[in-house]
Amino acid sequence: MALKSFIAAAAVVALPRVNADFQQACAALASQLTIRDTTVSSTSFVAAGTNLTFPTVDPTCETPFQVVSSDVCRVVLTLVTSNRSSTIMEAWLPSNWTGRFLSTGNGGIGGCIQYTDLDYASSLGFATTGSNNGHSGQNGTLFLNNIEVVRDFAWRSLLTSAVVGKQITNDFYGKPHTKSYYLGCSTGGRQGWKMAQEFPDLFDGIVAGSPALAFDNLTSWSGMFFPIIANAGPDGYPPPPLWGAVDTELLKQCDGIDGAVDGIIEDPSLCNFRPEALICPSANSSSCLTPKQAATVRAIFEPLFADGSLVYPRLQFGPGLVAAVFEIYSQSQFLFTDNWFRFAVFNDPAFNTSVLTPDEISFAWNLNPGDVNTWSGDLSKFRNRGAKILHYHGQQDQIITSANSNRYYDFVSQTMRLPHTSLDEFYRFFRISGMEHCGGGQGATFIGNVEASVASLDPDENVLTAMVRWIEEGVAPETITGTAFVNQTQALGVDFKRAHCRYPYRNVNTGTGDFKDPATWKCIL
Ligand SMILES: *[C@@H]1O[C@H](CO)[C@@H](O)[C@H](O)[C@H]1NC(C)=O
Ligand SMILES: *[C@@H]1O[C@H](CO)[C@@H](O)[C@H](O)[C@H]1NC(C)=O
Ligand SMILES: *[C@@H]1O[C@H](CO)[C@@H](O)[C@H](O)[C@H]1NC(C)=O
Ligand SMILES: *[C@@H]1O[C@H](CO)[C@@H](O)[C@H](O)[C@H]1NC(C)=O
Ligand SMILES: *[C@@H]1O[C@H](CO)[C@@H](O)[C@H](O)[C@H]1NC(C)=O
Ligand SMILES: *[C@@H]1O[C@H](CO)[C@@H](O)[C@H](O)[C@H]1NC(C)=O
Ligand SMILES: *[C@@H]1O[C@H](CO)[C@@H](O)[C@H](O)[C@H]1NC(C)=O
Ligand SMILES: *[C@@H]1O[C@H](CO)[C@@H](O)[C@H](O)[C@H]1NC(C)=O
16 A cells, blocks of 8 residues: 555656557567667566576575566666676666666675665666676675776776666666665665765765775774684683673663663663673672673773774674674674675785784775775765765664764764754764664664565655655655564564654653653654
């Protein structure tokens, strides 16, 4: 129902070419496309409900199939991006085209077309594109001695595929798109920001989540956990049964700051967790830490510095994060850090990444391979042409600390010398409490940023339709209302909804009773 009304809200453009059947038009498209430096592999009609499989896609992408939600013309092509690099891209052109164009992003250090994003946006009537970002697979081996592949990853694959995608859209429907959009999270969030910073004409509306900003420093920070844990020694390693005790203590110290003791911390920057409170006063206990274990927990939540300068802010405080850190980072050096330093920074497969020195960290930042860092605070060109960006970040992110998004917002504010009331005109940043990396978590995390997290298409509750409304109707999102389902399971029904505030506002509970009632929450400065 909601989907239909969203599509109906925009004039659905007539099918391509007078009387031409959509399927035939799709089949014929291959011979009609004449785009420089591209090779069309296939154009094929895919009926709604089809289970598409991707046998040739790298298994590390973990995208073996995608059930397609709406009728689309699927175009697969290869774009030459330099004399030693290329990118594989797809365009999914829906029969119910709204006139809008949308590019999707990538994740990690891949290498992987995000088919769920293609499906999500095309089912909402966007002519949608995605690419493999210049190399296949969720690893960085192809960066080795090939800066062109690194450049594709950093910005060029998205730029090129969006330009080509707009052309294909025009060729297929016989008219240009009306507005162009971007949707991405994590590396995809960074890609969206890169376009806002460097290619401000490309998209009218950008939705950029949990962004991997200051990318070289982020990979250094991700590389910090493994040596902390490896060097903790058996007596400094808190055993798994104690992780829950750490969460309990953390919540005891910080959960009530927002006025609701609900297991969700609205503003982790106000929390100053002291793990030392859990040190055993005397004897051995299953609910307390040794001084060495407390020091390990403290180290996990420290910012990373190199020779006195801040490299990356600390992991935000929140429940579940100690367990996440031990689970994600303790076995070996984090894959993205390891591959980035070996193949993109040092071009040396034998380089040992287990402990990164301050010199190596600074070297990577200054080298900035492929111009990947994505840390410009001047968005004047983007603002001046009327483009908008919606930035969001989960406040329990275990992969990219959300503290860096606060820092970036502040950096833009300082660089452009604008107060938040002025940034609000084109840049809004929403802190999604209780949300993990790009989704999941016990908060009201269903905000429509990905297909798996759609509770509603109402622009008040969906970051993508909110962006469309902002661009096309001039109605900016004041808050984004997320939905939490019972046991995080949609089929079990709605548990509660909560309106997430835009930075620098923070959410506080003003009631005395039911924190599940959205009316008891208020955004304050
Ligand atoms: C789609 O096909 C794949 C491969 O045959 C299969 O593993 C998967 O379960 C199918 N998915 C659905 C939803 O039918
Ligand atoms: C196109 O949209 C209409 C409603 O606007 C819907 O009834 C129809 O099922 C859609 N068709 C496809 C193929 O998605
Ligand atoms: C590839 O392109 C680069 C930069 O445009 C140029 O310097 C180089 O000579 C070219 N290499 C070959 C083999 O054509
Ligand atoms: C990295 O990706 C490439 C290309 O997909 C693949 O051939 C290779 O096996 C992968 N390497 C590792 C270590 O996973
Ligand atoms: C603490 O108690 C556990 C279980 O009784 C035991 O395995 C461990 O060795 C004790 N640790 C210390 C430091 O006494
Ligand atoms: C990498 O360095 C660490 C610490 O310096 C060392 O423990 C480890 O054995 C080294 N790994 C390899 C493969 O040499
Ligand atoms: C990245 O780290 C270097 C230190 O190696 C620091 O000089 C630089 O300011 C950092 N960049 C950001 C955006 O924090
Ligand atoms: C939710 O999960 C809890 C804990 O696992 C369980 O006790 C409860 O029955 C679940 N509720 C529903 C509605 O499934």
